[in-house]
Amino acid sequence: MVFPTLQFVLFFAVVYGLNLAVAGAAAWRKALLIAASYVFYAAWDWRFCLLMAGVSAIAWAGGLGARRHRWARGLSIVLLIGTLALFKYFNFFTLSLAQLLQDSVLARDLSLLRVILPVGISFYTFQAISYVMDCARGEIAPRRNPFDVALYISFFPQLVAGPIVRAADFLPQIDRPFAVDAAMRGAAVVLILSGLFKKMVVANYLSVLLVDPVFAYPEGQDAAVTALAVLGYGIQIYCDFSGYSDIAIGIALLLGYRFMRNFDQPYRARGLSDFWRRWHISLSSWIRDYLYIPLGGNRGTPARVTVNLLLTMTLAGLWHGAGWNFLAWGFLHGLALAAERAIRGRTGALSVLSIPVTLLIVLALWIPFRASDWDGTLAILSALTRAEGFAATAITGPALALIALGLAMNWLPMRWRDRVEGGVIRLPAWAQAALLAAGTVTLFAAAQDGVAPFIYFQF
Amino acid sequence: MGTRGNPTFLATLWAALILAWIFSGEQFLDLMFAMPDAGAVDDWLLGIVVRAEDMRAAWGAPDLFASWRGLLHRTFGLG
Structure with a gap:
């Protein structure tokens, strides 16, 4: 279910x-x-x-x-x-x-x-x-x-x-x-509807319109389409997983329980360590408290800290899935975190590039995560250097709009969301329920046929 | 922190669910047949749903859900 x-x-x-x-x-x-x-x-x-x-x-x-x-x-x-x-x-x-x-x-x-x-x-x-x-x-x-x-x-x-x-x-x-008071109900309505929108509209359509066709047949794609599909996957996995988290937190609120926030606009992170403070926060903090710190954390020589980072992130990768691609994904994140630690404070004027560089690294590392095996990863990397694709997937207006929407979710000021939530909180109970029902029906109507599973269910 | 409003919230949700059932064609009937076998109560449950569906069909309620779905898909090019 x-x-x-x-x-x-x-x-x-x-x-x-x-x-x-x-x-x-x-x-x-x-x-x-x-x-x-x-x-x-x-x-x-x-x-x-x-x-x-x-x-x-x-x-x-x-x-x-x-x-x-x-x-x-x-x-x-x-x-x-x-x-x-x-x-x-x-x-x-x-x-x-x-x-x-x-x-x-x-x-x-x-x-x-x-x-x-x-x-x-x-x-x-x-x-x-x-x-x-x-x-x-x-x-x-x-x-x-x-x-x-x-x-x-x-x-x-x-x-x-x-x-x-x-x-x-x-x-x-x-x-x-x-x-459960009006504030909890209002917050729950906003979370559930935003989660359903992220999952049923943004993630599912991006998957069908762009990501799946490109990753299924990278040999026929060109660099532009492949790069867009990699960006599309970054948006898809964010909307899929943060959408699930939003719905879960909203449902728990309606039942009277508060959960911690699990995502905080991760694609605007200014570095890999900042990314992990914003992405799947409940797992990142778990790994920090029960694995990284017991291993020694930031204490000890730089070499020791690097080993701690590599070990922690490789195990975090393995947590995501039993496969060499997940191990590699975690190890490479560990390596990037160690490199970031080594150059911290020495980037000078280049620090203005911290957000786009972080986004590029995160997106590049999603490739082995999505591509299930080495051959698939290499095929996507190869497609990223190909000038012309003989069977490139068509880029449609809805796909571009969904990517723009997904990026906007990471950049819109949080106070806008708070303002919407404040408005819903002030509604009477019947109107909150009516909004939840009407929104849910509309999102079910907008969705594709069938049920697309959540990506994180496999973990 | 009070709990006022929760019964109203619940009643409105259930009213919306009933409205959704009335105006969504055979979505609920399809769902019931797609659900896992509920064992001893399965026939009883299906009997209730089929009787309710007969009642809904007798009212001749339009499938507003399908119309809304068609409009959304055409407007946004969702295919």
Whole structure:
């Protein structure tokens, strides 16, 4: 079940109503939201629910023991990482091993072994790990009630593609009485509609009109069309993922929960480190707090910091997907971050170019991310040097308009958005709902036929 | 922080959903048949939806959703 579908609209209409009905009873509300989250997840495959329950149980038990016993913390972290490794990376490692062994019988057997990737596993195992770590560090008190942890891990708005919510932010909210006022409703309406617009209009149409045809057949494209498709993919992935995050944050707000912002106009970043403070903020801050800083972070010699950056970003790349292209994408980001660190303060007048240079680097690094394998990456790079393409994809007015729209979203002053939100907040409740309904119907009408999956679902 | 307005918000959303069902042709019927089998309650659910669809068809409500969709796609060249 994905957000921009009639199926989800009906599901949410029921859950929202029931959530209001039990608003005064915290225990019932908790039970309702856990049940709804498991129904939501079971819509993909009910067997995944057992896995999610197992991850929740490990996190709950690990959190209880983590403060007093180092082994409890270690064991639960190993189990959680092991679960993620098994379901997410098993196929990658067996396939890589089979390629290495080539013609042997073992290679044939290995290539037949397959594990299904449960949707959202990277997100909820990271939440589980952060819960155990925060308990071990004494930053939060472990929950005795396993259902508190179960709700934190499974809460459906952020279950399958984030934001990666911190227990310290989420758990105190489940103890508070339900309180959704006009400001929360207004913000939710704006977030949901802007998220649906980003996903159903900008991302999906850019994908069909420009990005997919060029990446499917780079051999026939010329440099201009390919460059536009790479820019188009940058806009597509931004609108796809930030659109999902907006909808998730909006839905959570309507249910009475606040999530952190996950994107902050990333394509206007003045450097790679600034980009990572604006892109998928919940993952960047997770990686900083639970990986980069424990590795030593910025402390130590320049060589040591470079190693920390490379290791952290390569693992961040691997988090995105089990493939050499994602590893390379992360490693190259690490390399670029290390280079940026080395020249910091020495760029002088060239610093005025920081925004376009950062955008160019980020877009160039999206190529291996999108192109799924080396041959595809090389074909796109080759197309970027070709003067004429014998079968170049036509650049249509709507495609150019969508690129302009996507760029504008990164450049328009935030106060404009705040002004719109302020206007919606001042509307009476019935008008807020009518606006949400009319906007949703219009966006469903404007969308293509069928349901395009979110890019980040595969992670 | 108050919670006033939430029942009105919910009632309006449900009213909008019913209006969307009435004026969107067979979108909801298609959705019901596309959903995973709901087990024991599946026949019961489908029975309700089919009866509701018969009622809607008897009213002769126009498919405004399809018209709106056509207009948007033609105007913006969405194909």
